Amino acid sequence: MSFTSFGWPLPALMAWSVCWFLYSLLRLKTGLPLWAVLGLVTLTGVLLSLLGGTWWRRLAIGLGFPLSLFFSGALSLPAWAWLLPLALLALIYPLNAWRDAPLFPTPEDALNHLPEVAPLEPGARVLDAGCGLGHGLEALRQAYPLADLHGVEWSRPLAWWCRRRSQSGGIRAHVARADMWEVDWSAYDLVYLFQRPETLPRAMAKAAAEMRSGTWLVSLEFEATGYKPTAKLKTTAGKPVWVYRWPAVATSPLTPMDKPRR
Template sequence: MFLPPVSTRSRAMDRSNAQWIFPLPVTAFRPRRRGFNRMLGAGLAACILGGLARPARAQGVHLDVPYVPTPHEVVEAMLELAGVQPGERVTDLGCGDGRMVVTAASQFGAHGLGVDIDPERIREARANAAEAGVADKVEFRVGDLFEVDLRDTDVLAIYLLEEINLRLRPVILAQMRPGARVVSHAFSMGPWRPDREELILGRRVFLWTVPAQAGGRWRARHNGREFTLTLEQDYQILGGSAAFGPRSAEVRDGRVSGSEVAFTLEVVPGSPELLRGRIDGERIVALDGGAVWSAERLAR
């Protein structure tokens, strides 16, 4: 169902698919036990054990994650799940042979950036981009994934380890715009629960939409009433309360999705109402078709 056209696969890509089936050469991988065990847990045991049995190939390159390519069918499904649009920028941190970024460019009309610490992977990625005819739409760099600026990235596609995801999480939340997406093969983000989780050809794939920062105190107005809204945010989940003079009401069923917020509040006692809005800098404006309300940020 997800078979990519032959033209998007290069010989180098096919070689690494063969590595998926047969024992993998792993480049100077020094596993830390916790991450290693999780990788095993994700069903990669045979490949990685096979790889570890071989001597390192590129001396001096320390890998935080071993090289294990995502199968092409899963690459396509990940990019579909993330809803990659023409012109969007897709970034793969630890890009391997570049298949994620090359496929995003050749099949989704995106442009992109792939970064890998192993120069051999970057040579393969550049060759694959040239072979697929998308060299002008993609950039591949040798570098450390922790030093990449993600501010321009619309979709971050990754296949790392959970401990690496956890180290990246604050960078993602600080740098990526609300509404940008993160799609990860096999590994989650701990307490940042995914918005979607799919099983694709036996592989777990997670999707998150970067939430706006809604937490803090807001001065809100609704039908001539003014009140203080205190929102407590736990990634995409919102709670908190509203103070109407001496009376307070609980914020219930709150969600942040990209720059949109939605929650239920009893502005009028006994009449729960759904308030939906879009965070625009330091203001919240009501979404069309719903309750008319607004808010201005007082404090984060």
Template structure:
């Protein structure tokens, strides 16, 4: 089964599923609805791909093939439907952030041993996408109060349905406050890590935790590093006093639990 999910077989499977959706929808709802249904299948399947160019190829594969072969007599504006669908899934506002890369299964194994949190501690997945990070956080902290922020409303809705154990809402992760969380988890991009560190320093309580998959915080000394998954380490940082520098050489298990935020996280 894992072989079928490898590139390019994974793309072929998504394209075949899109053609099947098109064939089934055409006699029932007409050409426009069939195009939209097939494009939705392709766009949803593209979210499982990485890097960005594979995602783009999978997403545009079906509408491009349909256009080139002239299989459908559609008005010219109809070809904007796939583009509109992609913009709904991944709006322009979020393009400066990381693409929709899912957190690999098991990536946060061992996190609770390095950063023990009390029951009910508020934990945030900032940019939760389809919820893979929330699932990994739940495996690490089954008694935590988990929260997710996602700017794309279709992804936020799907994540909410998939992760009913968490409080997921549509919001800009950079505008929403982080001050009520004991731990904030990120799977961003190298260019945004300095911004994330500054936001954590300004808003989060000293002694709380910033955890990043794959990418380090520039200028901060990590309190711990986990092997992660698929060659992507997990970097663990403790938030310093406001106005102070990053805490040098602190133990990842050295802070007490008394000051950590509990269930009163911002909603």
């Protein structure tokens, strides 16, 4: 059973309990200075926040320990010290990534039927635009075992973590820390997205400007409004897979706001 399978707020309570246990353990069993203990425990809480399903839940998990420590009155720290959890959250979730999907993990087996409607030749280049922790790359590798997988992620810690997972888990993907909106999509035969609905118009405009004829754009869960999908796949997780072959058929014209920003 996964951490996120429990009903809210139990995941937050479990994360806070882990942080308080770690704090007590480090204070009692190690000779680390207080600032190091607080940094390690806060970082643990921030990393556990990645398991939250929404932005507000991630913030609640990540800030839970330092806020509870502050209100408990157990420590007297300078005001600047309480900026540490905010700095760590900003490191994990860079400000310019807030307008895109924060962290939406791709469910296991969600893309298994994708090759039936979007076949690729061996060695085809596939991009996970905004790869997060690498769940999408895992699903893509499962669907296309012979593909040349690439992932880009703006958050430096997430990109590092994804790269490590790729190396140790056998995903065999090239993971780079980069802005998905600055990467040239024309180099890929399939681009995979798991973004918010608000960012899909921008993604479709970028695809229209860069993607080659006959290539594929795939969006998990959210439909690109204004375009006719080539196929729609159902998944056991209840998240549909929207498949568009380029050039996609637009059912409504692009507006100036849809044009990709640089």
